[in-house]
Amino acid sequence: MTTCFAGIDLGGTNIKAGIVDENGKVLSKTSIRTEAEGGPDVVISRMCQAAQTVMDMAKISRDHVRAIGVGAPGSLDHKAGIILEPPNLPGWHNVPVRDRIQSHFNLPTTLENDANVAAWAEFWIGAGQEADSLVLFTLGTGIGGGIVCEGKFIRGFFDNGAEIGHMIIDPDGRQCGCGQRGCFEALASASYTARNAIEAMEAGAESSMKAIRNRGGEITSEVILDEMLKGDKLARDIWHQSCRYIAIGSINMAHIMNPELVVLAGGMSYAGEHLLGPVRQYYNELRGPAFGETYPQIVLAALGNDAGFIGAAGAAKLAIDLGELS
Amino acid sequence: MTTCFAGIDLGGTNIKAGIVDENGKVLSKTSIRTEAEGGPDVVISRMCQAAQTVMDMAKISRDHVRAIGVGAPGSLDHKAGIILEPPNLPGWHNVPVRDRIQSHFNLPTTLENDANVAAWAEFWIGAGQEADSLVLFTLGTGIGGGIVCEGKFIRGFFDNGAEIGHMIIDPDGRQCGCGQRGCFEALASASYTARNAIEAMEAGAESSMKAIRNRGGEITSEVILDEMLKGDKLARDIWHQSCRYIAIGSINMAHIMNPELVVLAGGMSYAGEHLLGPVRQYYNELRGPAFGETYPQIVLAALGNDAGFIGAAGAAKLAIDLGELS
Numbered sequence: 001m002t003t004c005f006a007g008i009d010l011g012g013t014n015i016k017a018g019i020v021d022e023n024g025k026v027l028s029k030t031s032i033r034t035e036a037e038g039g040p041d042v043v044i045s046r047m048c049q050a051a052q053t054v055m056d057m058a059k060i061s062r063d064h065v066r067a068i069g070v071g072a073p074g075s076l077d078h079k080a081g082i083i084l085e086p087p088n089l090p091g092w093h094n095v096p097v098r099d100r101i102q103s104h105f106n107l108p109t110t111l112e113n114d115a116n117v118a119a120w121a122e123f124w125i126g127a128g129q130e131a132d133s134l135v136l137f138t139l140g141t142g143i144g145g146g147i148v149c150e151g152k153f154i155r156g157f158f159d160n161g162a163e164i165g166h167m168i169i170d171p172d173g174r175q176c177g178c179g180q181r182g183c184f185e186a187l188a189s190a191s192y193t194a195r196n197a198i199e200a201m202e203a204g205a206e207s208s209m210k211a212i213r214n215r216g217g218e219i220t221s222e223v224i225l226d227e228m229l230k231g232d233k234l235a236r237d238i239w240h241q242s243c244r245y246i247a248i249g250s251i252n253m254a255h256i257m258n259p260e261l262v263v264l265a266g267g268m269s270y271a272g273e274h275l276l277g278p279v280r281q282y283y284n285e286l287r288g289p290a291f292g293e294t295y296p297q298i299v300l301a302a303l304g305n306d307a308g309f310i311g312a313a314g315a316a317k318l319a320i321d322l323g324e325l326s
Numbered sequence: 327m328t329t330c331f332a333g334i335d336l337g338g339t340n341i342k343a344g345i346v347d348e349n350g351k352v353l354s355k356t357s358i359r360t361e362a363e364g365g366p367d368v369v370i371s372r373m374c375q376a377a378q379t380v381m382d383m384a385k386i387s388r389d390h391v392r393a394i395g396v397g398a399p400g401s402l403d404h405k406a407g408i409i410l411e412p413p414n415l416p417g418w419h420n421v422p423v424r425d426r427i428q429s430h431f432n433l434p435t436t437l438e439n440d441a442n443v444a445a446w447a448e449f450w451i452g453a454g455q456e457a458d459s460l461v462l463f464t465l466g467t468g469i470g471g472g473i474v475c476e477g478k479f480i481r482g483f484f485d486n487g488a489e490i491g492h493m494i495i496d497p498d499g500r501q502c503g504c505g506q507r508g509c510f511e512a513l514a515s516a517s518y519t520a521r522n523a524i525e526a527m528e529a530g531a532e533s534s535m536k537a538i539r540n541r542g543g544e545i546t547s548e549v550i551l552d553e554m555l556k557g558d559k560l561a562r563d564i565w566h567q568s569c570r571y572i573a574i575g576s577i578n579m580a581h582i583m584n585p586e587l588v589v590l591a592g593g594m595s596y597a598g599e600h601l602l603g604p605v606r607q608y609y610n611e612l613r614g615p616a617f618g619e620t621y622p623q624i625v626l627a628a629l630g631n632d633a634g635f636i637g638a639a640g641a642a643k644l645a646i647d648l649g650e651l652s
Contacts, residue, residue, distance in 0.1 A: 075617075132483045145582075149480065156584020157458045158620035163581040166614060168574050171496060178614030180577070248494050251506070255489040256471075256582055258482020288492060288504030291401075294484035 003066045004058070005316045006051050008101070009114065009308025010043070010072040012036055012088030016305065017050035019058040019065070020313035024125035028057035029309065036088075040095045047097075048104045067325055068101060068109040069316030071117035071308050074144075078159050081111045087177075088141075108325040110316050114138075116153050116162060117311030118301070119146025122263050124314045126302040133259040136301065137164060137249065138266035139275075142177075143185040147257055152322070153315075154257075165189065169248055188245035190221035190267045197224050197238045207234035225271050240278055242268075247282035254287070254295045265301035276300055329392045330384070331642045332377050334427070335440065335634025336369070336398040338362055338414030342631065343376035345384040345391070346639035350451035354383035355635065362414075366421045373423075374430045393651055394427060394435040395642030397443035397634050400470075404485050407437045413503075414467075434651040438641045440464070440634060442479050442488060444627070445472025446644065447637030448589050452628040459585040462627065463490060463575065464592035465601075468503075469511040473583055478648070479641075480583075491515065495574055514571035516547035516593045523550050523564045533560035551597050566604055568594075573608035580613070580621045591627035602626055 002021045009016040011034060018029035030053050035042055047070070055062060075084040081098025083089070102109040112120075119136035128134040128148070138144035145164030147154040154161045165185035166178055173182030174192065186192050198219050201210055208227050209219055217223070221242075227235035250262045268275055280298055287295055303310060319325040328347045335342040337360060344355035356379050361368055373396070381388060401410040407424025409415070428435040438446075445462035454460040454474070464470035471490030473480040480487045491511035492504055499508030500518070512518050524545050527536055534553050535545055543549070547568075553561035576588045594601055606624055613621055629636060645651040 147582075150478075152476075154475065154583065156620075157586040157622070158584050160580075160617060160620035161582065161584035163584070163617075166581040166617070167493075167578045168495065168612075169497065171570075171574055171612070176614065178616035180612060180614040183614075244497075248497055252493045252578075253582075254486075255492040256473075256487065256579075257480065258484050258487035258489070260483040286494075286497070286506060288502065288506040288509075290504035291486060291489075291492070294482075294486035296483070 004060055004064055005313035006054065006065050006068045007309035007311070007313030007316070008047050008051055008068065008070045009117070009312055010034070010047060010070060011308070012073065015047055015050050016309045017054045018306070018309040018313065019054045019060055020310055022317060024310065024314065026306065026310065027060070028054040029306065030054050030057065036090070040092055043089070044097060044100050048101060051105065062105050062107060065107055067316035067320050068105060068107050069117065069312035069314065070097060070101060070109065070111045071114045071312040071315070072097065072111060073114050076111060076113060078111060078113070078155060081109070083111070108320070110319045110325055112312065112315045113144070113146070113162070114308060115144030115146040117146070117315050118265055118307040119148050119263070119311070120153070120314045120318065121303050121307040121311030122265070122301055123148040125310065126307065127263050127299050128261050131260040133257070134261040134263050135164070135253045135257055135259045136263040136265050137246065139188070139190060139246070139264060139268035140266040141189060141191045143189045144266070147259070149257060149259065164249065164253065167249065167252060169245060184245065184249045188242040188249070193221045193224060193238060193242045193268070194219050196241065197234065200234055200238065205234050208232040209235060221268050225274060229274070243275065243278035244282045246279045247286055250279070250283055250298055251287050258294065259296050262296050262298045263301050264298065265307065269300055272300060330386055330390055331639035332380065332391050332394045333635035333637070333639030333642070334373050334377055334394065334396045335443070335638055336360070336373060336396060337634070338399065341373055341376045342635045343380045344632070344635040344639065345380045345386055346636055348643060350636065350640065352632065352636065353386070354380040355632065356380050356383065362416070366418055369415070370423060370426050374427060377431065388431050388433060391433055393642035393646050394431060394433050395443065395638035395640065396423060396427060396435065396437045397440045397638035397641070398423065398437060399440050402437060402439060404437060404439070404481060407435070409437070434646070436642050436645045436651055438638065439470070439472070441470030441472040443472070443637030443641050444591055444633040445474050445589070445637070446479070446640045447629050447633040448591070448627055449474040450640045451636065452633065453589050453625045454587050457586040459583070460587040460589050461490070461579045461583055461585045462589040462591050463572070465514070465516060465572070465590060465594035466592040467515060467517045469515045470592070473585070475583060475585065490575065490579065493575065493578060495571060510571065510575045514568040514575070519547045519550060519564060519568045519594070520545050522567065523560065526560055526564065531560045534558040535561060547594050551600060555600070569601065569604035570608045572605045573612055576605070576609055576624055577613050577621070584620065585622050588622050588624045589627050590624065591633065595626050598626060
């Protein structure tokens with residue numbers, strides 16, 4: 001029987017889990033509500049329940065699971081296996097998730113940042129499976145980052161590496177939730193893209209999105225994309241402004257990590273070519289000719305919502321392979 | 327007898343060389359003119375001459391040199407050992423420096439980017455000798471970068487990693503020599519700092535530096551520092567503007583590589599506390615409180631002009647240790 005790994009992807013709304021074999025093949029998967037309002041004990045119990053469900057679905061006993069990987073939103077302490085203060089899990093404070101899950105199943109368990117595991121999934125069996133190295137952006141409420149270099153994560157000395165969303169791109173730009181000004185995240189994430197549209201309308205810009213707001217509709221990056229495709233000029237300007245910043249973020253990673261690929265993931269990436277087209281256009285326009293052909297290609301993530309649990313399972317396999325877990 | 331390595335630091339003006347033992351102790355060193363106007367054959371012959379001189383000075387035959395390291399200005403192809411098109415060595419085009427030196431001495435030879443070797447020198451026996459990881463900025467004509475992570479260089483898939491000077495920090499900022507806008511280098515390097523001062527005076531700003539220009543004196547970052555220390559307001563504003571951008575560059579590396587240290591090297595770093603003080607002040611002001619104590623400390627480089635040949639020798643030792651050279 002092939003060696004299997006369990007992956008658990010902890011999100012603010014849903015917990016996803018799956019059993020993945022050593023080649024990255026998904027044997028079973030599930031998604032249940034996080035019930036974050038119940039607090040850490042409820043959520044950890046539900047994480048264990050989800051993992052048990054996928055073992056049962058795949059007809060695999062825990063003896064045949066080699067290790068468990070957990071992907072979780074930051075901030076977290078990978079070495080200690082502790083979730084520190086995640087913004088989308090209110091009330092959590094220094095929760096030792098890894099050890100709680102490890103004890104429950106009596107299986108080696110590793111805890112990783114959710115953007116890192118998404119990067120690992122794409123590197124393992126997704127858009128980057130042929131690539132030497134990649135940098136992944138999760139373009140959602142915030143902008144997370146994952147870096148795979150020489151077959152490993154960049155975690156940093158203080159366990160806070162690959163936080164690409166907090167690279168400052170415009171020092172006089174918008175205040176970010178982290179306290180800095182002009183972070184990549186505060187210029188181009190899905191939620192800040194929506195804020196840019198709302199503020200432009202509040203400042204008097206005309207747009208078909210005004211009617212949506214007037215009837216109580218929420219302005220999201222999906223709405224902006226829809227209205228752009230229907231011909232709204234403001235929606236186009238705002239969407240393209242975010243694409244321009246995503247191109248600049250990609251140029252910066254080209255110069256710093258110089259990976260083979262930049263992978264766009266997360267909510268905004270579901271726009272597909274409507275995202276990739278303008279991002280590549282700005283990327284080609286804004287990058288320095290002096291560096292010739294040394295720029296990575298930009299591609300879309302391939303694994304969608306499954307990247308979290310697949311990458312978590314893959315991170316568990318990686319930790320075993322590197323001797324970090326036994 | 328201890329194992330020794332020869333380091334050669336190729337600069338546009340001078341070639342420095344030294345013999346360094348396996349513990350990083352400098353046994354001999356020299357500096358001669360590059361004579362870049364003579365073209366690649368003359369320069370390579372002078373590099374060999376400098377290496378021979380330091381072997382003779384240290385009374386070490388080439389049989390007792392384990393390997394040779396060469397640090398050179400970019401752009402270069404590390405894997406192929408070729409210097410491509412260095413801006414400060416006019417007329418050079420795809421010169422196979424590594425193989426030429428390797429054949430001359432019949433010793434294993436490695437070619438590395440000059441900022442990488444400076445970073446390695448500081449990591450090996452300098453400001454970062456106790457550190458887990460570091461990012462080094464060479465603040466000179468341009469801004470070079472070197473990254474040491476997990477005891478190795480970050481070179482990138484296209485051999486163009488750690489080019490931190492071309493990270494875009496202000497997309498509407500000044501045009502950089504590389505063709506991009508608002509590169510870190512175009513905002514804060516020594517030569518661009520001087521240009522900022524000159525342009526401000528040409529736009530009408532009052533400054534004691536005007537008198538220096540009027541008598542034909544060149545405005546350099548050293549002059550700006552001197553005039554700032556004598557109380558000139560424009561000099562202070564321009565110097566502090568560069569320090570602010572250096573702080574932003576450091577914040578960005580804190581979020582991406584999250585090293586233990588950021589090391590400031592190159593011409594501007596000779597300003598010592600006059601550089602470090604304001605950079606640290608802006609670093610503390612501009613960084614995000616959300617990331618707590620995960621920011622690296624910023625320090626000055628310790629090895630000065632010797633970092634190049636020491637790091638080149640160290641890179642040769644590293645390549646031997648990693649089995650990349652034999």
